Amino acid sequence: MITGSGTPSLRVLIAGGGVAGQALAFWLTRGGHRVTVAERFPALRATGAQVDLRGQGIEAVRRMGLLDAVRGALVDEAGVALIDARGRAKATIMANTSGKGRQTLTSEYEIMRGDLVRILNDATKDDTEYVFGISVDGFEQDEHKVVAHFSDGSSGEFDLLVGADGQGSRIRQALLPQGFDPYWRLGIHMAYWFIPRIASDSNIRDTYMVPGGRQIMRRSHNPAETQVYFAMREESEEASAIHRAPVERQQDFWADRFRDAGWQTERFVEGMKTSPFFYSQEIVQVRTDTWSRGRVVLAGDAAHCASPYSGMGISGGLVGAHVLAGEINRHPGDLPTALARYDRTLRPFVNKIQGGVNPRLLRLAMPMTQRAIDAVHATAALACFLRVPGLTARFSKEDRGGAWQLPANPAPISTA
Numbered sequence: 001m002i003t004g005s006g007t008p009s010l011r012v013l014i015a016g017g018g019v020a021g022q023a024l025a026f027w028l029t030r031g032g033h034r035v036t037v038a039e040r041f042p043a044l045r046a047t048g049a050q051v052d053l054r055g056q057g058i059e060a061v062r063r064m065g066l067l068d069a070v071r072g073a074l075v076d077e078a079g080v081a082l083i084d085a086r087g088r089a090k091a092t093i094m095a096n097t098s099g100k101g102r103q104t105l106t107s108e109y110e111i112m113r114g115d116l117v118r119i120l121n122d123a124t125k126d127d128t129e130y131v132f133g134i135s136v137d138g139f140e141q142d143e144h145k146v147v148a149h150f151s152d153g154s155s156g157e158f159d160l161l162v163g164a165d166g167q168g169s170r171i172r173q174a175l176l177p178q179g180f181d182p183y184w185r186l187g188i189h190m191a192y193w194f195i196p197r198i199a200s201d202s203n204i205r206d207t208y209m210v211p212g213g214r215q216i217m218r219r220s221h222n223p224a225e226t227q228v229y230f231a232m233r234e235e236s237e238e239a240s241a242i243h244r245a246p247v248e249r250q251q252d253f254w255a256d257r258f259r260d261a262g263w264q265t266e267r268f269v270e271g272m273k274t275s276p277f278f279y280s281q282e283i284v285q286v287r288t289d290t291w292s293r294g295r296v297v298l299a300g301d302a303a304h305c306a307s308p309y310s311g312m313g314i315s316g317g318l319v320g321a322h323v324l325a326g327e328i329n330r331h332p333g334d335l336p337t338a339l340a341r342y343d344r345t346l347r348p349f350v351n352k353i354q355g356g357v358n359p360r361l362l363r364l365a366m367p368m369t370q371r372a373i374d375a376v377h378a379t380a381a382l383a384c385f386l387r388v389p390g391l392t393a394r395f396s397k398e399d400r401g402g403a404w405q406l407p408a409n410p411a412p413i414s415t416a
Contacts, residue, residue, distance in 0.1 A: 008332040009033055010159040013148055015136040015171050017044065019113070020300025020317035021164035022120035022128075026064060027325030029127035030411035033332070036158075037128055038150065040135035040165075044121055047277055048113030049192050049229075050075055050221055054103045055399030056349070056406050057315020060322050063406070065413050066119055073115040075221045080105040080205045082380050085262045091380035092204065093389045102399040104389055106205060107311070112221055116314070136161070136171060139296065146295040160328070160335060161296045167286060169302035175293050184285040186307065186359050188366070189239050190231040191254045191280040195271030197226040209373045210261040213366045216268065228268045230254050231283075233366050243280045250280040283307050285354050292339040299324055304350040309362060312353040312400050319406065320346055326410035349404040356400055 010033045014021045017039030025035045039045065053061060053070070061067050079094035095106040103109075121130075138149045139161055146161045163171025172182060197220050205219040213233030220226040232239075234257075242253045255269045272278065286305035291298045300317035307313065323346045331338035367373045383389060397403075 007032065010328070010332055011157075012036070012160045012162065012328075013038060013136070013146075013156065013158040014162045014164050014299075015148075016164035016166060016300070016302070017041075017117075017121075017130065017132075018164065018166065018300065018317075019116060019120065019314055020302075020321050021162070022117065022124050023060070023064070023318050023321035024162060024164060024299055024325055025124045025128040026120065027322065027410040028328065029124065030413060031325065031329035031332070032411075033328070035128045036131060036156075037124075038131050038134050038136055038148075040133070040151070042133040044117065044130075044132070046114035046117045046121075048117075049227055049279070050077075050110055050219060051113045051116065051314045052103070052107035052111070052311065053109035053318075054107050054311055054315050055401035056319045056404065057312065057401075058109060059406050060315070060318040063322070063409055063413075064123065066123060069119045069122075070109060070111060070116065073111055073119065075110040075112060075219075076203045077106050077110045077205055077219060077221075078203050080207060082377055083206050083208050083263070084377070085208070087200075087206070087263060089204075090377035091384045093380075093384060096390065096393040098394050101394040102396040103311075104393045113314075136163075136165075138174060139171075141295045143294075159295065162299050162324075163296065163302045164299045165302050167281075167284065167301045167305045169286075169298065171296065172286075172288070172298055172302050175296055175298065176288060176290075180288075182286050182288050184287045184354075185235075186283045186285075186309070186357070186362060187235045188231060188233055188283040188309075188362060189243075189281070190229060190283055190308065191250065191278070192227060192229040193272050193275035193278040194225045195228055195268065195275060197222075197224055201226045208261075208263050209365075209367060209376065210258070211368060211370050211373065213363070213368050214258060214261060215366050216258070216261060216263065216265065218264070218268075228271065230258055230268075231366065232257060233363065233368075240282055243282055247278055251278065254280065283309065285310075285357065287354065291343050295335060297324065297339050297342070304346075304354065306350070306353045307357055310353050310357050310400070312356070315401065316350065316353055319349060319401070322410060323407060326407055329410045345407060349401060352402045352404060353400060 081089040081092040201220040208216040215231045217229040327338040327342045
C-alpha cells in the first residue's frame, strides 16, 4: 500500500504492549504505517513497580508531546536515605530538581510503570489496533513477507514483525541461533511487591543493607500503597530457578532468605501474602550481536535490556523505539537498510548504558559484613555533609546515556 505522500505503508506487527512496543506504535502510525500490537495479557498490563526517566529518555518523551502527561503522574519521591536497623537515616541523597546536569539515585521523573503504560496507550489507541490475550508463538518469513502464528491458532501476514516482548522474549529465542545465551548475569536477584502504607512511610526512599549481600528498599508511590524490594547477591541454581516456580514458592524463598534481616522485615514479609502484585527476577542484561534477521527485529528489553541497576531500562526502550521508527519511516521501501541503520545508530547508546552497570560497584553497595556496611554509611554520610552528590549531579554535563544525541524525530507529531 502507498500513502498519500507516495511512500510505502507497511503492515507492522508488534509483539508486546509494554513501554517500548507502544512507543514504537506511536511513531510508526504517525509515519503512515498500519500497526497491530499483540499483547499476551487479557488487558492492558498497566501494572508494575516504580520506574524513572533519565537523559535521552526524558527528551524522547518530550518529543512525543507527552512530558506534561508524565509530569501529571509523577511519584513524589524526594530522595534516597541509607538507613540502619533502627530506621535511622545515616545519609540522604536528594533528587536533582534544578533542571541541570544529571539525575541522582532518584530521578526528577519517577513514575509508576502502569501510569506510563496508560499514557502511551491513550496516545496510540485511536491509531493502533490492539489485540489482547494473544501471543506470537512462531513465525516464518521470506523476502516479501513474514507470517506470524498466534496462540489462538490463527495466522497473519505482515511486512515486519517486531519482538518487543521483554527480557524473556520468545521472538528473540526464535531469531537467534539455537543454544545462544543472550543473558549477561550479575549474580543478583530481586523481588518486589506492594503493601499498605503506614504513617512512617515518607516520600524518601529507604535503603537498608543487611549482612550477607542483602538489601531492602522501601518506597511509597501513593497515599495507600508502599513498594517493598528485596535484593541479594547469590549465585546458585536454586536462586536462578526460583523465578520460574509458582508464586507461593517464590514468596517462601524470599521470606526464608530475609527472615533474620531486622528493621521492618516482618511487616514486609507479612504484607507479601496479601499483595496484589508480586514479581521475582534474576538481574541480567540482554546482549546480542544482532537485533534483526530479515523482516523480524527486536526492540526494548528483548533487544538490549540494561537491567534495573542501569537506571536506563525505560529510557532505553523509549530511545530504541524512537530510533527504530525513524529508520523505518525514512526507509519504508528498504527494510534491510532501515534495520541495519537502526543497529548502527543505537548500538553506541546501548553499549554506554549497559557498560554503566559495574558488578564490582554493585557488590560494594551490597556488602557481606556489618563492618563493610558501616564503612559504606560513613563514606556516604561524609559525602552528603560535603554536598558532593548534589553538586556532582548539578554540574555534570552528561546523564547516564552520555553525550549520545537522539536523532531527528521519526515523524511530525502534528500529523496524528
